[in-house]
Amino acid sequence: MWGEFLLDVRLAGAIVAGKIVSYLCKLCGRRGSSLPGLVALRFFPGALAALAGRVRHGAIMVTGTNGKTTTNNMLARVLESSGYRVITNREGANLITGVTTAFLRRSGIGGRLDCDWALLEVDEAAFPRVAEIVRPKIVVITNFFRDQLDRYGELDKTVSFIKTTLKKITSAKLVLNGDDPLVAQLADTGLPQVFYGLGTPTRGEEARSVTREARFCPYCGQEFVYAYYHYSQLGVYRCPGCGFARPPAEVEALGIKVQNHVTQCYVRVKEKILGLTLPTPGFYNVYNSLAVFGVGLYLGIAPEAVATSLSRYVPATGRLQEFVHKGRPVYLNLVKNPAGFNESLNLLTSTPEPKDVLIALNDNDADGRDISWIWDVDFERLERCEDILRFVCSGKRAEEMALRLKYAGIPVRKIETCSDLAAGIRRTLDGLGSAVYFLATYTALWPVEKILRRHAEEINGADRLSSLPRSS
Secondary structure (H helix, E strand, O other), X not given: OHHHHHHHHHHHXXXXXXXXXXXXXXXXXXXXXXXXXXXXXXXXXXXXXXXXXXXXXXXXXXEOOOOHHHHHHHHHHHHHHOOOOEEXXXXXXXXXXXXXXXXXXXXXXXXXXXXXXXXXXOOOOOHHHHHHHHXXXXXXXXXXXXXXXXXXXXXXXXHHHHHHHHHHOOOOEEEEEOOOHHHHHHHHHOOOEEEEEEOOOOOXXXXXXXXXXXXXXXXXXXXXXXEEEEEOOEEEEEXXXXXXXXXXXXXXXXXXXXXXXXXEEEEEEOOEEEEEEEOOOOOHHHHHHHHHHHHHHHHOOOHHHHHHHHOOOOOOXXXXXXXXXXXXXXXXXXXXXXXXXXXXXXXXXXOOOOEEEEEEOOXXXXXXXXXXXXXXXXXXXHOOOOOEXXXXXXXXXXXXXXXXXXHXXXXXXXXXXXXXXXXXXXXXXXXXXXXXXXXXXXXXXXXXXXXXXXXXXXXXXHHXXXXXXXXX
C-alpha cells in the first residue's frame, strides 16, 4: 500500500515536471518532443514503465532504418479511424526521451491514461532499452540500411541487438519486411510473424542502385542470388548454399503506378485483393502501407478500412511534405543515408519537369558526424539530367556537398553553395523551375520547414484524389 502511494507520488512529480517543461518549450517556439521526457525520467526513472503499463491493450512498436515515422503515423490514422484511442510520437522523436514525452502529453497529472494503444516509433539503437521497458505486443520492422555508422556501427551489430531483444519479449508478434533479408532472418526468433513485400517486379533502371547491403547469407555466408531488386537489397533473393530465401508474404503489393504525385496499386491481403491509392509519391511509401495492413491482420481491422484510411494520409514533416509557392509545387523530404537518398533521386528523375533542388547537409549529433556516406549515393546518375536546373548546397557541410556533386560530373555552373539556410531557401524558391525540391538531413529538416512556411503554403495531397480514378 505504502509502495503504491510512493510510486504514484513520484510519477505525479515526474509528470508535472515534464508538463511544465513542455509548456515552456511552446512559449519559446520549440517543439518540445524530447526534453519533457528527459526531465520526467530524471525525476523518476520508472516513469515510462509506469505509464506504459496503463495503456489498455498495450504497445505497437515500429523500428528499422527508413520509414519508421511514416509507417507509425499511417498506423495511427488507421487505428483512430477504427475507433481506437492512441498515444503516438508523431514528430519522430524516437529515443526513450521522445517516447516518454508522447506518454506525458496524453496523461493526467495523476498518471491516468485514456488510451487503447501506444504506437511508438523507436530508433534502432534505442529499441533494446525501450522494448524491454514497454514490452510491445506487436513489433513492425521496416528495413535495415547503413545509417550513422559512427553511432550504430555495422548492420550485423544492429540486427543482433534487435534479435536478442525480441527473444526476450516472448509475447510479441512480428510484422516483417520479407523483401529485406536482414529483416526476414528475424523469423528465427520463434515469434509469430506476418511478412509483407512486393509481389512482382515493378521497377526498371531505378532499381539498379549501387548501394547494396546484405550481399551474403547470414546463416552460411554464401552470396545471395537475386531474381530481381526493388531497391537497395530489397527484392527476391535466395541463398544457393543453405536455401534461405525471400519468404512467402501474407501481404503483397501488385501493379504499382505513380502518376501526378499519387501512388496507386493493388494489395493482396491473404486471399483478398483490393485497390490502394496513396496521396503521395515515393515507391517506399508502398512498403510503409503494407506494414500497416500487416498490423491490421493481427488487430482484425478489415483491409478495406485500412485502404480507406490510408487514402487520406497526410505526410509528416519532411516525408514528402508538399507546399505550393507562386503556383509551383514544393516538396520537402528527409535524407539520411544512401538508400533513402537514392530513392529521393528517383523522385527527382521520375518527371520531366524542370526543377530546382536544395540539399541541406548537417553533421550534428542527430545526423551523424561522419558524412562520408554521401559518397555512396548515386549522384552520378544526375550527370546528364537536363531537367534539374540548379543545385543549391546549404547547411553546415554545404561545401562538401557541392564537392560531391562536382565529382559526380554535374556541371559546376549548376552548383551553388549557400551555408545560410534562409538564404539558400530563398535562392532555390527564386529559381526558374516549375517544381522545387528540398532534401534535408535530420537537424536541417525542421529549420528548413519552419523557414519554408514563411514563403509557401502547405497543401494536403489527399485533396487530389477526388479527381483521380480509383483502383478496383
